[in-house]
Amino acid sequence: MEKLFKKIKKEALNPDEKAKIFSALQTFVAENPIKNIPSPFYNSWFIFRYRMVMAPIAFILIFALAGSAAFAAKKSLPGDKLYSIKMLNEKVESMIAIDSKTKAQIEISHAISRLQEVEQIVTSNRQLDKGDGKKIGDNFQEQVQEATNNINELRNRGREKDASEIHSDFRTMLTEHEKTITELSNSGDTKDEIKKELDQMVSEVRSELKKKLDEDGRESKKQKQEEEEEEEEEEEKEDH
Amino acid sequence: MKSLEKKFFDSYNAYSDEIFRFALFKLSDREKATDLVQEIFMKTWVFISKGGKIDNMRAFLYKTAGNTIIDEYRKQSRREDKNESLETLSEEFGYDPGFDDTDSLIDKMDGKQAMELIKELPEIYSEVLFLRYAESKSISEIAEIVGRTDNAVSVQINRGIKKLKEIINGKII
Numbered sequence: 471m472e473k474l475f476k477k478i479k480k481e482a483l484n485p486d487e488k489a490k491i492f493s494a495l496q497t498f499v500a501e502n503p504i505k506n507i508p509s510p511f512y513n514s515w516f517i518f519r520y521r522m523v524m525a526p527i528a529f530i531l532i533f534a535l536a537g538s539a540a541f542a543a544k545k546s547l548p549g550d551k552l553y554s555i556k557m558l559n560e561k562v563e564s565m566i567a568i569d570s571k572t573k574a575q576i577e578i579s580h581a582i583s584r585l586q587e588v589e590q591i592v593t594s595n596r597q598l599d600k601g602d603g604k605k606i607g608d609n610f611q612e613q614v615q616e617a618t619n620n621i622n623e624l625r626n627r628g629r630e631k632d633a634s635e636i637h638s639d640f641r642t643m644l645t646e647h648e649k650t651i652t653e654l655s656n657s658g659d660t661k662d663e664i665k666k667e668l669d670q671m672v673s674e675v676r677s678e679l680k681k682k683l684d685e686d687g688r689e690s691k692k693q694k695q696e697e698e699e700e701e702e703e704e705e706e707k708e709d710h
Numbered sequence: 711m712k713s714l715e716k717k718f719f720d721s722y723n724a725y726s727d728e729i730f731r732f733a734l735f736k737l738s739d740r741e742k743a744t745d746l747v748q749e750i751f752m753k754t755w756v757f758i759s760k761g762g763k764i765d766n767m768r769a770f771l772y773k774t775a776g777n778t779i780i781d782e783y784r785k786q787s788r789r790e791d792k793n794e795s796l797e798t799l800s801e802e803f804g805y806d807p808g809f810d811d812t813d814s815l816i817d818k819m820d821g822k823q824a825m826e827l828i829k830e831l832p833e834i835y836s837e838v839l840f841l842r843y844a845e846s847k848s849i850s851e852i853a854e855i856v857g858r859t860d861n862a863v864s865v866q867i868n869r870g871i872k873k874l875k876e877i878i879n880g881k882i883i
Binding site: 471472473474475477478479480481482483487488491492494495496498499502503504505 | 714715718719722726727730731734735744747748751752755756758759760761816817819820821822823824825827828840843844845871874875878
């Protein structure tokens with residue numbers, strides 16, 4: 471039996487066959503060089519360390535880039551590439567605010583941003599794409615509404631002090647901007663045909679502003695009237 | 711990189727003969743077995759050149775050989791070759807009572823014919839016997855190559871030996 475296997479063992483490539491294959495392999499190896507083979511030092515520990523270092527760097531970079539993009543976006547105007555980021559940031563800001571007071575303040579700051587945008591656009595004689603002006607108007611209206619809702623919410627919860635504080639600040643800011651926008655809309659610069667869109671935007675925002683201020687005016691008058699009536703009633707009671 | 715190439719060619723010098731025997735044992739065709747050795751080593755190089763890591767070159771070569779041989783089986787009808795070899799065997803040895811003992815039968819055989827004799831066993835036994843006695847592999851090495859447990863391989867070797875003896879005795883009588 472052993473002999474049988476010994477015979478098998480003797481079977482081998484003869485020197486010619488061996489040399490032929492060897493030379494074919496040499497050609498093959500030369501034609502197919504090693505690609506991207508990691509060096510022996512590039513072991514898993516190295517990869518691990520590399521990842522340990524790179525992960526926080528990447529993290530910081532992403533945040534730095536996102537932060538600087540958000541910062542750059544803050545100054546953007548409709549028509550700019552970053553304007554959509556600005557809008558998105560504002561939405562996120564509104565979403566993450568929990569308290570009505572903070573929500574109202576955020577919405578007010580966004581609404582004021584719209585007014586500043588209008589002022590910037592008009593003063594820089596910037597040409598708007600169709601619909602951009604209307605968008606500013608719509609956003610302004612929406613944000614004013616949201617701010618008002620949150621102020622009302624504060625009142626309903628008995629936080630009259632917070633509500634009136636925010637309301638009065640809002641009113642002051644709106645009045646200031648109303649003046650600027652009125653001046654701008656009356657100036658000759660914006661009467662140009664090309665700036666029809668601009669005019670429309672300005673007038674929309676202006677009418678919205680006026681409406682809001684009028685409403686507030688009526689409300690405060692009403693409030694004053696009510697207070698006076700209450701006082702009169704109390705005086706009458708005292709007289710009796 | 712150079713060291714990888716050197717290791718590859720060192721492996722060729724060290725293992726090409728046994729891989730050739732394995733291929734010859736499986737295919738029963740010297741020319742095909744020679745081509746197969748080349749193919750197996752080329753496949754191995756492709757794996758290395760793409761960054762593949764080989765811990766045990768010998769085991770890797772056997773695995774690649776096994777897969778390449780299966781592909782080869784699909785290309786050809788194994789039965790035909792086997793019959794042909796058996797014909798050669800029977801022509802040369804005639805299965806006639808001219809050989810009066812085991813040794814004289816084996817003495818007259820060459821390596822290829824010895825292989826054919828073992829291949830008369832079912833493959834499950836012939837492969838492990840070949841690796842154990844022709845290639846002097848350990849049980850665990852065989853187990854790794856054929857993908858079975860050490861225990862199964864031991865049992866198959868014992869049964870294979872028994873059956874091989876029966877075949878040889880059958881030829882002598």
